[in-house]
Amino acid sequence: MLLVGKFLSGLTRIASLIGTFCIGLMMLHVTADVIGRYLFNAPLTGTIVIVGHYYMIIVVFMALGVAEEKGAHISVEFLTDMMPKSVQGWLSVFSGVLTVAVFALLAISGYFEAMKKTKYGASIEQGSDMITIWQSYWAIPIGAALMALIAAYKIVVALTGSQNGLHETLEDAEIINE
Amino acid sequence: DQLNFAGGWPPNSRPNSVVEDYAAALSENSGGALTMKVFPQSLLSFGEANAGLRDGMADLAVTLTPYFPTEFPNMNMVSEFAELTELPEFSGELSSAAFAGAISEYVMTQCTECKSEAAAQNQVFMGASMTTSYVLQCVVPINSPEELKGKRIRTAGAYWSRWAESVGAVPVSISVSETFEALNQGVLDCTASNTADFMNFSFIDAVKYVYAGLPGGQFTVPTMMNKDRWDGLSAEGKSALMKANAKMAADMTWVYVDIGRNGKTEALERGLEYGPAADSLLEMNRSFIENDITSVAAIYDERFGLKNGAEVSTALRASLGRWTALIADVDSAEALAEVYWNEIYSKIDVNNYGM
Amino acid sequence: MSEVAIGLTGLGFLMFLIALRVPIGISLIGVSFVGLWSLMGPQVAWGALGVIPYQFSANWILSSIPMFLFLGFISYHTHLTRGMFNAARVWMSAVPGGLAIAAIFGSAGFAAVSGSSLACSAAMGRIAIPEMIKHKYHPELATGTVAVAGTIGALIPPSIILILYGVIAQVSIAKLFLGGISAGLLTAIGYVIVVFVRVKLNPALAPERDEQVSFADKVLALKDTWPIFLVMIGIFGGLFGGIFTPTEAGAVGAFLACLVALVSGELTFDRFMKAARETIMTTASLLVIAIGASLLTRFLALSGAGDYLSAGIMSLATSPTLLLVGIILVYLVMGMFLEPIGAMLLTLPIILPVVDSAGWSLLWFGIVLTKLLEIGMITPPIGMNVFVIKGVVGDLVKTSAIFRGVLWFIVMDLIVVAILSAFPALVLKLPELLN
Ligand code: NA
Numbered sequence A: 001m002l003l004v005g006k007f008l009s010g011l012t013r014i015a016s017l018i019g020t021f022c023i024g025l026m027m028l029h030v031t032a033d034v035i036g037r038y039l040f041n042a043p044l045t046g047t048i049v050i051v052g053h054y055y056m057i058i059v060v061f062m063a064l065g066v067a068e069e070k071g072a073h074i075s076v077e078f079l080t081d082m083m084p085k086s087v088q089g090w091l092s093v094f095s096g097v098l099t100v101a102v103f104a105l106l107a108i109s110g111y112f113e114a115m116k117k118t119k120y121g122a123s124i125e126q127g128s129d130m131i132t133i134w135q136s137y138w139a140i141p142i143g144a145a146l147m148a149l150i151a152a153y154k155i156v157v158a159l160t161g162s163q164n165g166l167h168e169t170l171e172d173a174e175i176i177n178e
Numbered sequence B: 001d002q003l004n005f006a007g008g009w010p011p012n013s014r015p016n017s018v019v020e021d022y023a024a025a026l027s028e029n030s031g032g033a034l035t036m037k038v039f040p041q042s043l044l045s046f047g048e049a050n051a052g053l054r055d056g057m058a059d060l061a062v063t064l065t066p067y068f069p070t071e072f073p074n075m076n077m078v079s080e081f082a083e084l085t086e087l088p089e090f091s092g093e094l095s096s097a098a099f100a101g102a103i104s105e106y107v108m109t110q111c112t113e114c115k116s117e118a119a120a121q122n123q124v125f126m127g128a129s130m131t132t133s134y135v136l137q138c139v140v141p142i143n144s145p146e147e148l149k150g151k152r153i154r155t156a157g158a159y160w161s162r163w164a165e166s167v168g169a170v171p172v173s174i175s176v177s178e179t180f181e182a183l184n185q186g187v188l189d190c191t192a193s194n195t196a197d198f199m200n201f202s203f204i205d206a207v208k209y210v211y212a213g214l215p216g217g218q219f220t221v222p223t224m225m226n227k228d229r230w231d232g233l234s235a236e237g238k239s240a241l242m243k244a245n246a247k248m249a250a251d252m253t254w255v256y257v258d259i260g261r262n263g264k265t266e267a268l269e270r271g272l273e274y275g276p277a278a279d280s281l282l283e284m285n286r287s288f289i290e291n292d293i294t295s296v297a298a299i300y301d302e303r304f305g306l307k308n309g310a311e312v313s314t315a316l317r318a319s320l321g322r323w324t325a326l327i328a329d330v331d332s333a334e335a336l337a338e339v340y341w342n343e344i345y346s347k348i349d350v351n352n353y354g355m
Numbered sequence C: 001m002s003e004v005a006i007g008l009t010g011l012g013f014l015m016f017l018i019a020l021r022v023p024i025g026i027s028l029i030g031v032s033f034v035g036l037w038s039l040m041g042p043q044v045a046w047g048a049l050g051v052i053p054y055q056f057s058a059n060w061i062l063s064s065i066p067m068f069l070f071l072g073f074i075s076y077h078t079h080l081t082r083g084m085f086n087a088a089r090v091w092m093s094a095v096p097g098g099l100a101i102a103a104i105f106g107s108a109g110f111a112a113v114s115g116s117s118l119a120c121s122a123a124m125g126r127i128a129i130p131e132m133i134k135h136k137y138h139p140e141l142a143t144g145t146v147a148v149a150g151t152i153g154a155l156i157p158p159s160i161i162l163i164l165y166g167v168i169a170q171v172s173i174a175k176l177f178l179g180g181i182s183a184g185l186l187t188a189i190g191y192v193i194v195v196f197v198r199v200k201l202n203p204a205l206a207p208e209r210d211e212q213v214s215f216a217d218k219v220l221a222l223k224d225t226w227p228i229f230l231v232m233i234g235i236f237g238g239l240f241g242g243i244f245t246p247t248e249a250g251a252v253g254a255f256l257a258c259l260v261a262l263v264s265g266e267l268t269f270d271r272f273m274k275a276a277r278e279t280i281m282t283t284a285s286l287l288v289i290a291i292g293a294s295l296l297t298r299f300l301a302l303s304g305a306g307d308y309l310s311a312g313i314m315s316l317a318t319s320p321t322l323l324l325v326g327i328i329l330v331y332l333v334m335g336m337f338l339e340p341i342g343a344m345l346l347t348l349p350i351i352l353p354v355v356d357s358a359g360w361s362l363l364w365f366g367i368v369l370t371k372l373l374e375i376g377m378i379t380p381p382i383g384m385n386v387f388v389i390k391g392v393v394g395d396l397v398k399t400s401a402i403f404r405g406v407l408w409f410i411v412m413d414l415i416v417v418a419i420l421s422a423f424p425a426l427v428l429k430l431p432e433l434l435n
């Protein structure tokens, strides 16, 4: 089980790297477009499409699993905090099962949508050119599946009490303690 | 039976009230057997309309096919020939009404490829309206082809980008909701937008100069229906809907014309410069269009393997002449709807259409 | 079951799941999927799930959210914000409660480069609270001030809440940003007054500092504020000088912050990566909720439950004042328990038609709504800003003590809401200048 956790953790690390890379690219790409337009009258064609259909999609869906590993998805805890510890444990299993179900659904629907877009070679007009966008549709099934896997792993660890191979430390806590 | 229409226009806008009238007409034509519920912006955005119709989230919607170039290549090529309306023999305040007739007729009665690509998206074409012509709306004066060089111009699609590149301007892609501020703050010098969006997006508050006849081009606004739902309608239901379709195409086209008219009146009252572009610019524009018609055919051949570009443009040119004459005396949306009904929609055999 | 009943049942389930600590975004997506399935069949449910998450996220205007988040995280990690508090501290040295007031000014300044109130509280908390504790400020005053001052971060532009609101309500984001300035400044002034009055009434809360600061020192302290001012001037100068649009401002601002940090020697690879990681996690956790809310909107529309609830609200509120008071109360109660962006996205589909038919300005409502949601950040039992401050101070101060420290400021917040409601021109004047 520990190995599975370390493997999943490795996957989220890759996803996280891809996401952070896109953040840097997004910043540079938009800035270059602004500078090109303002100083040289030469904007970068396709910036809007690439930012929306590539960087945004990749950032959001690649980071799903990262946020799940770190427990960063937002929930409301005040009611359950008043319940006994054992009930809370079962509730997190319940919430985990729902998470797995919802993101498995998203992965499946995303897969079929990505297949359709791939078949058409979906593209978007930008200026007088075309930019293909079907590739980015694949970020949804991949990201959602990673998130579902991590949530499933967390349930198994919680139920069997086996050693957890994930890095669950929240980055926030790191900042606060630095 | 109730049909759901997913509209992309804001709830209190005039285009949305046209859709409400469409719903009322359907219920009247069918004697109440068919009704339509309108969801303004709450169900599908323009970007979601294609897939939403395909999967049946809505039964009817406007599919702006240029948003989906690979799914609707034929429909888009036909739409690109809206640039013809700026040629001297077709241009005029009602050129959009003429082209809406020409394109709807062409797609419904001749263009089998258009219908089969819609069917592949599980959709049936219900007729098209057109926006008014695109005109240059600027914060700086532009009186000659030289003054266009290097100007940052917001372009809404391929036609306008090709145009901007050919005249030496800088085509800028910016979302329409940001265009007002971009004009206001000087990020843009001009926007190429239709005369109704001049009002709809308040460009009238930002620009000082409006140049009609330049760059031209119109946006096609086709109503599409989920194919399963169409197939499931009775013959009476289909006829009632077809009759309403004629009204929808006319009303929507007319509302754009009317908003454009109001915009011009108000602009002149406010002391904006609003009139035809300089002759040198118009001349330049017309020769651009004549060349571009050949380019469109070549682009669609290269990208999508469509071989019939030249044929289509010839056919549309001929038909546009006929339509320009047909609508010459039209003075209301009702009159326009009647022409559309008599010339196109009444002639559709609803039992075979879309099958 | 009628369609409206299916919709209302779905909403009931949604509340139930959220109360059971199921993440908000997952509850929203799950309930919408099942709801669409039972209303329209499997094809529609699958179709919606296949299309809407992509279409919602692939949005150019929303791309400013990660960029503004990144700007804030970079500014914090590279210490661009530290000098601002120090300068305010030195200049306020003679004023009773000067450190607390400096924290408010520091937050207002940081607000101009940060899109969220949480980030604002977290950053200022780490800078200002240790200083106040060192000078024997009462812990309740010290922590409470910083927790509330953070809320200015969502009012003064940039603001994540205002961006999301603008996209959903289709209101110009530039105008929302301008409208937020006056609400943010009004809030800051209100908080300064609270500190001033409290310290006047009870000087023991904030002992006088025997700090003799010469004028030369004061001028010297301004020197360290240049990095953050450079970034601010870059953003607002470029925005209103016609160089870039509000959407582009996030990316350009983040780039500027990196550049300034690089020049001042504070930018390391580790800090850059840390800021980027925080950015993607925050973006994903926000967008999942927004995607879920977007799906819920379709479910509410198709079931008719949204219209049903909006009409219900309209029929209950017999006068505009009653309607407004009702809306304010609803958001104050919701704000006690819910995370603000979730609360906003959940309710907008129902509230926006109401606001529209009441004939109110959507721009003005966006600002009032943001102010109300931000009050939720500091009210018990769920006050995110308070929890962040708790994280900063550790065992030093109890959560309940921070909530007590916040109470005084909430009274002022309610006064600010009343002023904004009574004088919409305060919000609308600046944006009108755009025309
Ligand atoms: Na801010």
Ligand code: NA
Binding pocket: C335, C336, C337, C338, C375, C376, C377, C378, C379, C380, C381, C382, C383, C384
């Ligand atoms: Na709260």
